[in-house]
Amino acid sequence: MSEHEPGPVSRVQWEAWRRKSIPPVEDLGGGLWSIPVPLPLEALRYVLVYALELPDGVAVIDAGWDTAEAWDALTAGLGAAGFGVADVRAVLVTHIHPDHYGLAHRIREESGAWIGLHPADAALLEVRYDDVDTLIEDNRVLLERIGTPDEQARASMGMRRFVSVARPDRLIEDGRRLDLRGWDLRAVWTPGHSPGHLCFTDPGRGLLFSGDHVLPKITPNISMHPQQRANPLQDFFDSLRRVAGLDVREVLPAHEYRFADLPGRVAHLLEHHEERLEEIEKALRERPGADCWRISSRLTWSRPWASFDTHSKRAATGETLAHMLLLEQRGRLVRSGGRPERWWPPELLPGTL
Numbered sequence: 078m079s080e081h082e083p084g085p086v087s088r089v090q091w092e093a094w095r096r097k098s099i100p101p102v103e104d105l106g107g108g109l110w111s112i113p114v115p116l117p118l119e120a121l122r123y124v125l126v127y128a129l130e131l132p133d134g135v136a137v138i139d140a141g142w143d144t145a146e147a148w149d150a151l152t153a154g155l156g157a158a159g160f161g162v163a164d165v166r167a168v169l170v171t172h173i174h175p176d177h178y179g180l181a182h183r184i185r186e187e188s189g190a191w192i193g194l195h196p197a198d199a200a201l202l203e204v205r206y207d208d209v210d211t212l213i214e215d216n217r218v219l220l221e222r223i224g225t226p227d228e229q230a231r232a233s234m235g236m237r238r239f240v241s242v243a244r245p246d247r248l249i250e251d252g253r254r255l256d257l258r259g260w261d262l263r264a265v266w267t268p269g270h271s272p273g274h275l276c277f278t279d280p281g282r283g284l285l286f287s288g289d290h291v292l293p294k295i296t297p298n299i300s301m302h303p304q305q306r307a308n309p310l311q312d313f314f315d316s317l318r319r320v321a322g323l324d325v326r327e328v329l330p331a332h333e334y335r336f337a338d339l340p341g342r343v344a345h346l347l348e349h350h351e352e353r354l355e356e357i358e359k360a361l362r363e364r365p366g367a368d369c370w371r372i373s374s375r376l377t378w379s380r381p382w383a384s385f386d387t388h389s390k391r392a393a394t395g396e397t398l399a400h401m402l403l404l405e406q407r408g409r410l411v412r413s414g415g416r417p418e419r420w421w422p423p424e425l426l427p428g429t430l
């Protein structure tokens with residue numbers, strides 16, 4: 078384990094993660110349970126749902142993907158904690174990605190629990206329900222802007238249909254104290270990975286439920302796409318600094334394993350992105366006037382660019398664009414407004430002395 082990788086706080090959970098298996102349901106004490114729920118995603122394998130005991134039932138943080146296997150694991154996990162699904166009173170969702178939000182509607186159907194979400198992610202659901210055509214058109218324009226080759230742009234959009242996703246019952250604003258008896262749980266708005274990402278903290282217990290915002294090993298995907306804010310990477314940096322300033326003894330993430338050194342992990346994530354920003358700036362000094370797709374294809378990735386399928390190339394280019402927008406904000410890059418947009422370090426822009 079390198080100095081940048083925070084130590085686990087649960088040996089059994091960490092060892093399961095290392096063996097690439099699903100960790101056990103764990104009683105974390107004080108009425109708190111960790112329930113791993115399997116995902117149909119090989120890289121992540123499971124989402125960690127947290128169950129918080131209440132005087133009259135239980136609240137959960139995140140819900141899992143909407144599959145039969147996930148449902149069975151969730152109900153079995155609640156059972157191990159001494160609850161049935163009908164006992165769930167609240168579903169607090171960190172963000173609308175399907176591994177977190179997918180099963181919220183089914184829990185509500187069986188229990189009458191309320192579902193809480195930040196308004197910025199709730200607004201994205203509205204667009205996905207009511208205005209899918211606009212979303213598809215926005216996506217097409219973005220693909221042109223970034224210089225997506227025609228054959229890649231024509232490939233199926235693979236737009237997820239959120240047909241079974243429920244609208245939230247309560248909107249949870251930044252700083253809101255959740256109404257959960259026996260807990261002092263507060264919402265911390267942490268945009269970046271998604272516009273309405275929420276972490277939850279219980280200051281008395283020194284806990285941070287970090288969702289996908291801070292994970293011990295994975296760098297969360299920070300990508301520009303039509304359902305993002307103007308500068309997601311700057312948002313992410315601000316959100317990282319924000320949680321690093323909280324008094325946190327233990328981080329309870331939605332994937333991988335629980336860990337302790339939050340400021341160390343935040344520092345490492347910031348450093349990782351600064352290195353990426355430097356690499357992108359260097360690539361543009363070598364190819365001034367290139368579009369985002371072309372720069373993306375030249376960067377180092379976990380696998381060779383040529384081995385990426387269309388979806389992965391688009392996702393990777395969305396990440397590159399998020400970095401380029403931050404460089405633009407810092408005055409390190411400028412762009413033309415054409416289709417595709419072309420990017421320059423300011424001193425290399427044609428016509429400047």
Ligand SMILES: [Zn+2]
Nearest residue numbers: 172174270289
């Ligand atoms: Zn996510």
Ligand SMILES: [Zn+2]
Nearest residue numbers: 174176289331
């Ligand atoms: Zn996730």
